[in-house]
Amino acid sequence: MIVHIVMFAFKEEHKEENLHKAKAMLEALVEKIPSLSHMEVGLDFAQSERSFDLVLTATFKDTEGLSAYAEHPAHLKVVDFIKEVTLAAKVVDYEK
Numbered sequence: 001m002i003v004h005i006v007m008f009a010f011k012e013e014h015k016e017e018n019l020h021k022a023k024a025m026l027e028a029l030v031e032k033i034p035s036l037s038h039m040e041v042g043l044d045f046a047q048s049e050r051s052f053d054l055v056l057t058a059t060f061k062d063t064e065g066l067s068a069y070a071e072h073p074a075h076l077k078v079v080d081f082i083k084e085v086t087l088a089a090k091v092v093d094y095e096k
Helices: 015-032 063-071 073-085
Strands: 002-010 036-043 054-060 086-095
Touching: 002 015, 002 063, 015 036, 015 054, 015 073, 036 063, 054 063, 063 073, 073 086
Parallel strands: none
Antiparallel strands: 002 054, 002 086, 036 054
C-alpha cells in the first residue's frame, strides 16, 4: 500500500472559505478516482507557529495508482484551485 500525505499552508485572504472548499473538493475525489482507496482530510485547530492549515492522507494499492491519481483530470482541477489559495505545501509518500 502507498500512503500519500500532503500539508498545505493557506493564504489569509478568504482563508476559512478556501479551506472548506478545498476540503470538500478533496473528499469528493474518492468517488471520482478509482485508484484512490481512501482519503482523509483534516483542518488544523491548534494554529500554532509550526502548524499547516490542512492535511490530506490518501492511500493507494500501488505506485501506479498514485500516478493515476496525480494525472486524473478531477485531481488536476483541485490542484489548480489549491495552487491559487495556498502559500506552501509539503508532501511525503511512503510504502506501508
